[in-house]
Amino acid sequence: MSAMASEPRTHREVRLLRPIAGAMREHDFGVVTVQTRAPGEGEVEVENQFLSVDPWMRESAEVGQAMIPEHLVFRPGRPLLGAAVGRVVASRDPAVAPGQLVQSMLGFRERFTAPADEVQVIDQDGLPARLFLGVLGVTGLTAWVGIRLGEVRAGDTVFVSAASGAVGSIACQLAVQRGARVIASAGGAEKGAFVRTLGVDAVIDHRREPDLRAALAAVAPEGLDVYFDNVGGRHLAAAVDATRPEARIVLCGKLSTYDPAEDEAPDLGLAIPRSLRFVGFSVRRHLHELDAFRRELGDLVRDGRIHAPDTIEDGLDAAPRALMRVLSGDKLGKMLVRVG
């Protein structure tokens, strides 16, 4: 427990200015200055350092579209929510000490005061704080759970879409580590070049491939054992057609299905003759595995055997732009905002 600051103080936070109708735009959001409350009994005050900007936030602002918990839905007049890591600057709870690194869902603000049970202390172990939002955070956990649910085995042919993205780039590396042959899909030459550095065996540039089925047949003539789906739409439809018997299709994300031109349905009729398994999952049901996951991946990250790509915007004012970049795919790896 530390002494409390007593002078009135302020911090800034990102808010949704109006309900979103249709596509989300940068100017739907604004940064406002609010008063910082001193922590009461059982509370902590935290200075955020990095904010996580994630694809699920699109749904979070679209009224009526939300598949996400109500408390995460962005509402005009209250601060946005999202994963963040920060440093404890004051604590009135014995379980949390000033100076500790903590994670929370209280992102999109420079500073917050909250009950201590809304933050989780991170055993930083000499690693950069931002990694606990990316490769060692819920993003990495998502890739790790998905690869496990896909039962990726040595010798499997694994196809990963959005392979230059936060989850996809880690999924590729975890599949390579398991001894799989990995085919990655990414849009454009720059992303393709980046994905090649992850050790994958083949890259499909989906912007230049009108026919994904032909592209898959060219690089995986024997078919797919696993498809790690981060986008849905035509990728999912083509991948299902390309499956081998007993293939696993991991349904992890569906970015593209917001685009009607991409809205192609997979042929579920193949599921029976090919004994296919479609495994959807929401990482929210796996958050209790975060510690086990960090124990397993920490050393791999420290040794550089798993790369931790990220794209960083600086300052809270850049948060709405960072969100736009996530939704348009204009970034490599994990999108972060540095506020500390």
Add this chain to the structure above:
Amino acid sequence: MSAMASEPRTHREVRLLRPIAGAMREHDFGVVTVQTRAPGEGEVEVENQFLSVDPWMRESAEVGQAMIPEHLVFRPGRPLLGAAVGRVVASRDPAVAPGQLVQSMLGFRERFTAPADEVQVIDQDGLPARLFLGVLGVTGLTAWVGIRLGEVRAGDTVFVSAASGAVGSIACQLAVQRGARVIASAGGAEKGAFVRTLGVDAVIDHRREPDLRAALAAVAPEGLDVYFDNVGGRHLAAAVDATRPEARIVLCGKLSTYDPAEDEAPDLGLAIPRSLRFVGFSVRRHLHELDAFRRELGDLVRDGRIHAPDTIEDGLDAAPRALMRVLSGDKLGKMLVRVG
């Protein structure tokens, strides 16, 4: 080994008379008389007793539609194939003795001569021969594998479509045995009454329910943990909508999707937020489990704890009609033809 019959003999077999275009009709098939060949070294001669008539046979006659192995596709001029049980009448292989009951895929004929490795000896153990095509045959195995893949647990709410059918009626009983609450869908009052005798908790008459979603909501307001899908189409779409988080959808059959009016696609977009699993399977990949399955179910069947409903047509000439009855759903439980 037994003495061979030496006089020329004949038997009858069902053939497809012409390639099928569109819906299969009874008069597309005919019964012809052919010569019975005496078994050579390593061969057996078998008199069939019961023939299994199954939904997959529809695909087997539709050129270009076949999801089934090439050797099972019905072709004009050669006898149809299908599961059968029969009695060995002559053997020139030491592993098979005259008088033994055997199963084979050489149905749709009164008698056949084939290499001994094309038949499997059945340990009949006092049970009626026909059960080894139904509840103790591949039909029962299909239900058993599906219930296992669906991970049906005590307390689960399980929905089974085509519940009066060969697979569905057994799936219902296996789910009840596991302590699940079972909701069954069947078409019409007669089938509904039959399904109630299987111990299910609620029956939906899909012929009288224009809105399956409302019907499911009425009997399972908390949602479904498992859906055992034998039909696809609007049942599958409604069941997916009605799932609870972490539900399993077992894709076992898709009878209804031959009917365009039934061709409604399920909302795969629910798979991620609800962590749904879709498990397709073809029982052909599980035939090696037949013995283990029979050991587990044999006593339950003998004790009457699993009912073994069937519908029997008499004589080989009735086989095409029996096939039409399977495809139109005009029967209860397993459809068999008695030829012995």
